[in-house]
Each structure stands twice: as C-alpha cells, then as structure tokens.
Amino acid sequence: MYQLSGVVKEYRTGHRTVTALGGMDLVIGDGEWLAVQGPTGGGKSTLLQLLGGLDRPTSGTVEFGHQDLGRMRESAVTRVRAQSIGFIFQSFNLIPTLSAAENVETALVPLGVRAAERRARAERMLATLGLGDRLRHVPSELSGGQQQRVAIARALVKEPAVLLADEPTGNLDEGTRDEIIALLERLWLDRGLTMVLVTHDSAIAARAERTGLLRDGLLTMGQTAQQPPG
C-alpha cells in the first residue's frame, strides 16, 4: 500500500531548521495495522500527514499504490484523500454546526454522491456504529465516545483503503477508549482496512499487527502482534 523511501521532513522556524523525519524507509502492506508510538515531537503526526497527503516530504518519496504523493499535483492528492484515505483525529474535528449525519455526509460530498444517497449511507454507517438514534444531534449534544464514533463513521463511510488515526483515544476515558479500540479492531478485521494508528498508549499499540517506535525522526520497527484479516 505504502512505500516510503528516504523520507526527510524538515520545518523551518525562523533561522532554525527542525528535522521531524530524518530519512525514513517504511513499507506498509495492504490490510496491515501499524501502530506507531513515540514521545511528543518525535515525528508521529508528521508521518501521518505525509501518509495522508496532507503535507509533502522535504526529500524522499511517499508512494501510495504506485503514485508518489509528494510529487502529485495538489488536486490529484486531494482526490486521493477524498477517495482512499480516512482520517480520525484526537479531538474528533467534527463540524460543530452540523448534525452527526451531516458530519458523516461531509466525507461523501467531494465524491459527488447525490444528496439522498449520501444521507442514506451516512445513516447506515452511524447505525452500524450504534448511533442510529443520534443522527440529528450536533457534536455538542454527544459524549466524547459518541463524537469519536461519528468521526470514525465519517472516516469509513466512503469505504477507504486506508484509515489513518492520530491518537484516536487521546481525549477519551478508559472505558470509552477500550470501546473505540475494540470498534477499530473489529472494523480492521471486517473490512480489510490498512490502518496506521499513532498513539502514546502501549495497551492500544499492543493490539496492532505491527508496531513502530518513532523517536527523533527515526523509526524502529517492533514485533508483529496479531495476524492481518482475511
């Protein structure tokens, strides 16, 4: 699915240059679940942004399928994001004025799905995640766990090939965290998703198929913990 070769990402802050990723080589196979751990500032979020085509590497290549995300036109990368990549954020990033169903619909808007079908798919996905009775609720009317489930529904409603999750349980209590992780695990197993999950939580990382430790921009791969789906 992904092949990263010699990926360097540097940020310039004034006269200083900060290296977030210092020459990373990484292959992520189709349907693989990779959990990346590491200290704050180690480059985890940067890696996720490069995988999601939200940013471009300073040097090196980030191949998704056979396309180099770092060299594609912005419109093409946007299309890849719209069709193939689902994001889950730590703070959910739901649109505060839209209902749960409308938030899920936003992922289908760039695909040109007609309004009625959009609504039907969003409602089905929310019902699958146990939120069938919360369709019209706006985020402020939902608990943290419910909000993250809406965010997961939004990420999955377009049936992406890849799910990128940045600290998906970071803002949740322990009980809700377990519930969300169990959900993600089930979805990974059921849908054959390629999943890259960034977390501080070793308990969550331990459930992944493969783990990696990202420290000072350098990735050290760990052991395979569980078998991929299929």
Add this chain to the structure above:
Amino acid sequence: MTTAGRALASMGPMFFSYLWRELSRRKRQAVFIALGLALGVGLVITVTAAADGVRNSQATVLHALYGVGTDLTVTQPPSQGSGGPIPFGFRQEIKRARNGEIAAGTKISINDLVNNQYSALTASSLAAVARQRDVTAAAGALTLSDDTVTGTIPSVSLGAGGGSISSDFTTASFTVAGVDLASRSLGPLSSARITGGHLLTAADANANDALVDSGYAAQHKLSAGGHIDVGGTSFTITGIVSVPQGGNPPNVYIPLARAQAIGKTGQAALAGKVNTIYVSAASAADIPAVQREISAALPKATVTDSSNLASEVTGSLASASSLASNLGSWLSVAVLAAAFGLACLLTLTAVARRVREFGTLKALGWRNRRIIGQVMGESLVIGILGGVAGAVLGYAGAAVVDAVAPRLSATVPASTAAAPGTLSARAQSLVKALSAAPHTVTVTLSAPVTVRLILLAVALALAGGLLAGGFGGWRAARLRPAAALARVD
C-alpha cells in the same frame, strides 16, 4: 458557473444547512456585518436620491429659465453708452429740465419698450449661427423691458455736477419677449403652457396680439380678451400662459416683428434685430462644438449653455448641489469603503477561527473551490441581508427627505449692471429700480428612489459580500491542511 454556484450544485441542501447554521452560530457578527453594509448602502441610496432630486430641481429651474429644447443661447453684452435701463425718453426729459427747457412742475409720462439688457444682433448674426454645422435650429428673440416713468419736473435747478431731484417719479416696468412664432419650440415660449385663451400662431406674426404670463395676469387682473399697453401700443391678450415651477418668465409675449417695430435701443430702432438667439444642437455631445463654432463666428457674443447657467445659479440649490456631489458622494464612498473593509476584516477573523474546520474538510478531500464557495456563499447571504436592509434604510432616508421637503432657492444673477453715469443718488435709485433684478426661484427638494437605484444599491451590497467572501475564501484556500491541523493538535 461561479465557485459558490458549483459548491451549491454539488452539495445541494447541505450547502444551505451548513451555511445557515454557520451564520446562526455567529449571528451577532453576521448581523454586525450586514448592518455595516446596510448603513453604507442606505447612505448611498439616500445621498444618490437626494442628488437626483437636486439635479431634477436644477433641471426644473434651468428649463424654466432657459426654455425646454434650447441647448445654447447667444447674447452680446450691451456696448458702452448704449443707454442702460433708463428709458431714453426720460433721459431726454431730464436733460431738457437741466437745460431749463422744461419748467419746474411740468408733468411728464414716458413709456418706452427698451432693449437694455443686451446688444442688438443683426439678422446676419442669426443666419451665421443657424449655418453652423451642428446647429439643428436657431431662433431669434427680443428680451425687452416696457418702462413707464410718470412724475413732475422738480422745482430746484440741477447743476452739472449733480444735486438732487426733489420730485418723486413713479416707475412701472414689465418684461416683454418678442418671440419668433415660426419657431415656437425654441425660446421663451417653448416651456409655456396655455391656461386660458389660445397661443399665438405664425399667422399672428404681425398682429398686435399678446400672451400674458399667468402670474403677471393674476397680479394685474388681466385675462384673455383684454388689452395691455406695450411701448405705447395696445395689444389684445389672446391667451394666458404659465411656465414650469421655478421660472422667471417674461410678463408679456408679443410677436417678434411687433417687438422689432416698437422696441428701441436708446434712439436706435430694432427693426430686423434680435438680442437673444436660442440654439438647438444636434445632440448633447455636440453642445461644446456648437459653442466653439458660434464663438468663432461671433467673437463678441456670449454663448451660454445650461451648464454655464447652472454655474451661475447661486443660493441653497447650488449649495445643495455642491453638497450632494461633493460631501454626499464622498461620505457615501467612505461609509461604503468602511463597511466593505469591516466585512472583509470580520470575515477573515471568522475564517481564522475556523482553521481547524477547513483543515478537516481538506483532509476529507474537499477542494479549495468548494471551501471558497462555502465561505463566499455565507458572505453573499450577509450581503443580500445587508442589501435588503440597506434598501429599506435608504428608502426611509429618502422618505425623510421627501417628508421634510426642504425648499431650495436658486438665484440667477442680473445680466445687466446699471451704469447711470453722472446721475444723482436719487436718480441712481431710479436706475436700480428699473434695472434687471436677479432672478430668485424656489423649488422643493424631493429624493426620488428609482428601481435602478435600488438595484445599484443591492448590487453594491452583494459586491461587498462577495468581496469579503472572496478574501475569506482565498485565506481559507491558502491554508495548508497539515498546518491547519497542526495548529489545532
């Protein structure tokens, strides 16, 4: 299709629900921006309507003073020693009294139809004007004054150096226009409307028939069928005419040929002469060219167009015109610019607060143009609200102007200065009484609000909304998704 239109087409109902809820969330800010635009738009409508009203008033005054259909008038200032406004006969009597030829206590009564305002122009001058390339019509007229002086020769002798005339003279004067009845659409009668009797026709060119202005007729109890003495000749009043509000029309109209026969400049007869030529140009754009052509053909002549006359108009109408075109316009522009600036600033602030939202939408695969369309759609709605509120405000402002209905006066300065030479102070005052007085007319200001003006104002508000939305959308589109999300996380 516009960016907002494309966004609308692809999102359908969600475009509106997203837009409406976003505006509802920042209702106070949206109302504030809309009110700012409304204030600017309202001011533009009110000021423009008032300026249109002033222009209409000016046009009313100028038409009345100038004659509908007339683009230019040609006159020539009176030459030195041409006599001025005192009837020639009266000057002769004064001279004879000085010389002792008339005994003190002798009663005199002198009635002359005099040309004291302009120099006489010959028929060749009229023909020269009519020949000019861009002139479509030219008509000559005589603007004369019927002056009557009655009194008794004073009992004291008058020295060469002056002294005073100790006897009272009674003066009476009215203005007379000699009009070319073959060209009635040009000149003094062009804007006249008959209110009694009938108009003069070309067949009356040599008749002792007259038309009397309705105001003068009412003042002197004259009516159609009656008679009036003009320069010592009795004329039959065939009709009573009125000119539009604001005019200072001649009191009496007689056929040009009769005016030429009776009138005088000093001792000189006016046969075949005119003192005003009314000119119609081929089009408004040709007026400056016609003005140049006539000035070249008649170097001594004064060629006046309505803008020259407008520039001579003084009084509150001129002040209002100046106020509307200068202060009013600049105030409108300033308020509108401030409203636009405010709308842009607040929209940019709103975009800055929604960095996380736009970053997320980009991560979901939303194209820049869709995000710009959403922001512009929101601003457009604010612009529409501002436009509608501004139209109401502007209409109310114009209604207030209409309700107050300020009365504006316009003063056209006298064209002839009295130059009596060596006459005494008493005689000077007599001269003053007989000289042409400045014309002051009063009109009521209204502020007409037209559909065109409302559309213009709403378009301005929409432009303001689109401008703000364009800036906001551009700012949102420039956000790098990673940076936007990193700022949050």
